[in-house]
Amino acid sequence: MNGFRRPSWWALLLTVAGALLFTRLGIWQLHRADFKESLLRRYAAAVTAPLQDFAAVAAKPPADSFPRVQVRGHYLVDRLYLLDNPRHDERGGVEVFAPLQIGDQQHLLLVDLGFLPGNGNGKMPPLPPLSAEEVDLHGLYVPPPPTGFEMGGDALARQTRWPKDSIYLAPAQVSRDLGRPLYPRVLALDADAASVYVRRHTLDLTMPPSRHRAYAFQWFSFALAAVVILLVLHRKRGPRRP
Structure with missing residues (x-):
């Protein structure tokens, strides 16, 4: 050198x-x-995996995997939540979530009904009515939507009418709003051609x-x-x- x-x-x-x-x-x-x-890859494979009983993974879902489960319960039809920042639609729209009561369990299961596309005019599309009868559901037991900083704090606590909407849907805020504990994950329903909701099984990664x-x-x-x-x-x- x-x-x-x-x-x-x-x-x-x-x-x-x-x-x-x-x-x-x-x-x-x-x-x-x-x-x-x-x-x-594991998430994509889970979409076609065999169904298993929800009770087996409800409280302690396996880490880094996404069980496909079946569960029976009835919706709290007057307690819907709208996530208004989905990224997969340019015309607007909302992701609709509904709490599910399973038997006499104290915990509620938050169900992702799917994405309801907008019509491009900035107005919220009408929500299809939900049945209050018991229903059999199946889908992926996945982590809740990612959250971030929300200006003004808890948006759900400031609203008095249902459905309530927010740009983030933090499980702790939903639990506090319902006055009931939630299961640690969300049920993302399987795709259904007869449903008005768009259900695309994609894992929303922060990075x-x-x-x-x-x-x-x-x-x-x-x-x-x-x-x-x-x-x-x-x-x-x-x-x-x-």
Whole structure:
């Protein structure tokens, strides 16, 4: 390395530590991308999996898997919730959720009835009536919709009429609003050609695999930049011309 000056020990230590840290973070992001892809594959396979009894997984669903269950109960037809920020429709619309009473259980099961498309005029479409009789349901037992920061706090507590709508549907807020505990997951009903609801079984990930890979590339770039900066700063310069 005749063209470079010997770096000081602290500069070399700082560069090596930074490059190792950035490389480690990049590898971690690649592992997260692989995990998310595996999760998506398991979710897609669960759509056609055999049905199992809801009681077996109700309180403690298996981690990182999505049981396809069957359950019997009756809807609380006057306690509907509307999620008005679904991402898969450009004309507007709402995702409709209804609490389900299962026998004499204290816990309620929040059922995702599906997406009700809008008509593009910004008005909420009319909700189809639900039967108050006992119904047999089957679908995927999935995590609740992701939540985020909501301006003004709990939007459900400020509303006095039903159905209630919100841009986020936090299970804790729904439980507090109903005055009843909820099961830890949501039942996403199987697709039904006769239903007016659109039911697309897609796992809503906060960060998809592609974004993890983009972050990995960013961290690897930082590691390379740290080495390049060290070399540039310690490159020997020729004598200045008069």
